[in-house]
Amino acid sequence: MVSSVELVRSVPPHVPTSRVYDFDFHNDPLYAEKGDMHDAFAHLLSNAPSMFWTPRNGGHWVILEHDLVAQAMRTPEIFSSVRQAIPAMPVDIVMPPIMLDPPEHAKFRAPLNKAFSPKSMQEISASVRELAAELIDNIAADGHCDFVGAISEPLPVLIFMKLMGMPVDRLADFREWVHQTLSNTPEREIAYGKVAQLMAELIDARIKEPQNDLISRLIELEIDGEKLSRELLLGYCQLLFIAGLDTVVNGMSFAIRHLARNPALQEQLRADPSRIPDAVEEMLRRYPIAMPSRRVVQDIEWNGIELRTGDLVLMALPAAHLDSKAFPDPQRFDLDRDNVTHITFGTGVHRCAGSHLARIELQILNEEWLKRIPSFRMDPDKKERFHAANVLSIDYLPLVWTI
Amino acid sequence: MKIVIDRTRCVGHARCAAIDPELYILDDDGYIASDGFDVPEGKEASAKRGARACPERVISVVEED
Numbered sequence: 378m379v380s381s382v383e384l385v386r387s388v389p390p391h392v393p394t395s396r397v398y399d400f401d402f403h404n405d406p407l408y409a410e411k412g413d414m415h416d417a418f419a420h421l422l423s424n425a426p427s428m429f430w431t432p433r434n435g436g437h438w439v440i441l442e443h444d445l446v447a448q449a450m451r452t453p454e455i456f457s458s459v460r461q462a463i464p465a466m467p468v469d470i471v472m473p474p475i476m477l478d479p480p481e482h483a484k485f486r487a488p489l490n491k492a493f494s495p496k497s498m499q500e501i502s503a504s505v506r507e508l509a510a511e512l513i514d515n516i517a518a519d520g521h522c523d524f525v526g527a528i529s530e531p532l533p534v535l536i537f538m539k540l541m542g543m544p545v546d547r548l549a550d551f552r553e554w555v556h557q558t559l560s561n562t563p564e565r566e567i568a569y570g571k572v573a574q575l576m577a578e579l580i581d582a583r584i585k586e587p588q589n590d591l592i593s594r595l596i597e598l599e600i601d602g603e604k605l606s607r608e609l610l611l612g613y614c615q616l617l618f619i620a621g622l623d624t625v626v627n628g629m630s631f632a633i634r635h636l637a638r639n640p641a642l643q644e645q646l647r648a649d650p651s652r653i654p655d656a657v658e659e660m661l662r663r664y665p666i667a668m669p670s671r672r673v674v675q676d677i678e679w680n681g682i683e684l685r686t687g688d689l690v691l692m693a694l695p696a697a698h699l700d701s702k703a704f705p706d707p708q709r710f711d712l713d714r715d716n717v718t719h720i721t722f723g724t725g726v727h728r729c730a731g732s733h734l735a736r737i738e739l740q741i742l743n744e745e746w747l748k749r750i751p752s753f754r755m756d757p758d759k760k761e762r763f764h765a766a767n768v769l770s771i772d773y774l775p776l777v778w779t780i
Numbered sequence: 781m782k783i784v785i786d787r788t789r790c791v792g793h794a795r796c797a798a799i800d801p802e803l804y805i806l807d808d809d810g811y812i813a814s815d816g817f818d819v820p821e822g823k824e825a826s827a828k829r830g831a832r833a834c835p836e837r838v839i840s841v842v843e844e845d
Contacts, residue, residue: 451836490809495794654798718795720835728791733810 384432391683398425401433402463402668402691403561403766414769415664418696419708428682434561435464437670437689441696443703443720445680449671449692451725453478455679456671456690458727463670463689463767464561470569472616473609475727482726484600485613489730492540492591498733505536505738509745517749517780521756524633524774525626528746533625533738541617542579542590555622559766569615576614580607591617623768624667625735629742630771631664632657635710636747637755637776642710647747655712657739662719663710665694666769669723694721695769753778781819782842783827785812795833800826 388397400407400421407417418441427442440446449456457478460466471477474485491497509532516522530552538545557568579592587593595613598605605613636643646653673688698719699707722729729735755761759775783803790812796804797812803823807813819827831839 487809490792490811494808494810495797495806496808496810716832718833718835722793724791724835726791728793733794 387432387436388430389436389685389688391685392430393683396426396429396682398429398431398439399433400425400429400431400439402431402439402693403434405433405765408763408765414763414765415695415699418693419699421693422696422699428680435689437463437691438684439691439693441693441700443697443700446692446694446697447720447724448680449690450669450720450723450727453482453671453726455673455675455677455684457674458482458671459674461670461672461689463691465689466569468566468569470612470615471609472612472619474730475616475620476612479726485609486726486730488594488598492594493730493734495733498737501536501540501734502737502741504539505532505741506745508532508535509741510749513745513749520780521775521777524776525630525771526773528742529626529629529633529771529774532742533629533735534622536738537621537625537734540591541614541621542583542588542592543575543618551618551622555619556764556766556770558619559623559768561766572615572618573611576611576618580610580614620729620731623770624729624731625738627666627768627770628661628664628735628739630774631666631769632660632739632743633746633776634755634761634771634774635660635664636743637753637774639710640752640754642712643747643752645712646743650744650747652712653743653747654740655717657736657743658717658719659710659712659714660739661721661736662698662704662714662717663708665698665719665721667721667723667729668693668695668767668769669727670767694723751778751780781824781827781844782816783819783831784816784840784842785814786838786840787812787815789836789838791836793835795835796830796839799830799833803827804830 407420408414411417411420422441428438428440428445430438440449458476459478474482477485512528512532516527534548535545554568554571557564583593583596592614595610646656669692671690673684674686676686677684701707722732753776756775756777762773763771792811794806794810797806803826805813828841831841
């Protein structure tokens with residue numbers, strides 16, 4: 378329940394009291410109380426309306442139910458991606474294609490589809506495997522590690538930085554910036570500025586001397602017969618920075634955290650690695666990390682709910698995948714689940730462009746990790762740390778194993 | 781058995797091709813490259829699983845007598 382009078386007053390008149398629920402997706406006390414972010418969303422599913430208005434972070438809708446999330450993502454004529462950030466962006470940055478609607482969206486999406494197609498990603502799988510093996514070998518004899526610092530941060534981020542053409546020695550700085558861009562603190566605007574400046578420098582360098590990387594290709598890109606404006610080129614690069622430097626990191630951390638807490642599953646996959654692709658799908662289904670948002674662009678009654686132009690909407694994919702109407706016994710990790718057709722990568726035209734890269738990376742990580750590390754578990758003497766934003770993040774994941 | 785695909789609604793999850801890359805051919809962008817096909821004998825189960833794997837629900841199975 379909303380406790381503060383001020384927050385209650387901030388609820389717009391078209392929202393009925395029965396649809397108001399107090400939830401701060403950045404810092405809700407429920408996360409710490411449950412000790413597990415996905416458990417927090419399971420709690421919301423049983424206690425909050427399937428779609429509710431929260432007065433936090435400037436006031437916005439939250440959709441929990443799977444069917445409603447899928448519908449909203451497939452209806453860009455009501456749920457627009459233009460200026461959709463929650464809270465609203467400090468500066469009006471347009472990051473194509475994620476902040477564009479059809480038909481404009483498709484033109485900017487096409488080059489990413491080609492760059493990140495299943496075929497293109499197969500071609501880099503050998504380098505992913507090589508880096509995974511190297512990083513795991515570095516710590517295998519230690520008998521313990523912080524999985525985030527040792528593996529899930531460097532592995533996908535270095536791969537992505539090389540694809541983009543970013544300087545790999547600045548990984549630590551970039552990770553800090555990406556967390557700030559996703560925060561609801563004053564650092565957010567400063568971090569966007571830092572990313573823009575970095576990308577501007579890289580773009581200038583590639584204009585002088587093109588390389589075989591994504592930034593060089595975006596510079597050459599023509600849409601409707603014209604090269605991208607400097608502003609759009611920067612926006613594109615900013616999006617790739619944020620999308621590429623944080624998501625798979627957390628996908629990997631949640632996957633390995635699940636294995637650490639389920640030794641029987643570790644054994645099963647070690648004995649039969651051919652089940653790893655199925656396990657990855659169920660990990661993706663059980664632990665979605667992204668919560669995209671949209672902005673309503675019509676005054677409309679939608680599934681019995683009054684929406685007004687300008688309403689912001691958070692689509693809680695982690696909750697949607699714990700909805701028992703979509704997945705029976707949803708909290709159970711089931712390798713043989715009858716239906717693992719999840720929308721963890723979203724649905725509709727904005728389906729995560731990096732999904733094929735993410736899947737390959739997750740599969741290779743699981744294969745190499747289980748091959749090289751014996752039965753492992755959460756370190757009982759240390760405490761994991763996590764934080765939430767539009768991406769659910771594990772910041773510290775202490776593991777131990779016997780050497 | 782026939783597979784019918786509402787190709788305009790494909791958003792490139794590529795799950796059909798992950799199940800059966802020979803039946804479900806993708807274009808260079810990773811989107812489905814056909815509007816459907818006749819399922820070769822013996823491939824019915826695989827075709828059905830590929831259809832079911834589509835998160836967009838744009839692949840239908842048409843059973844013939």
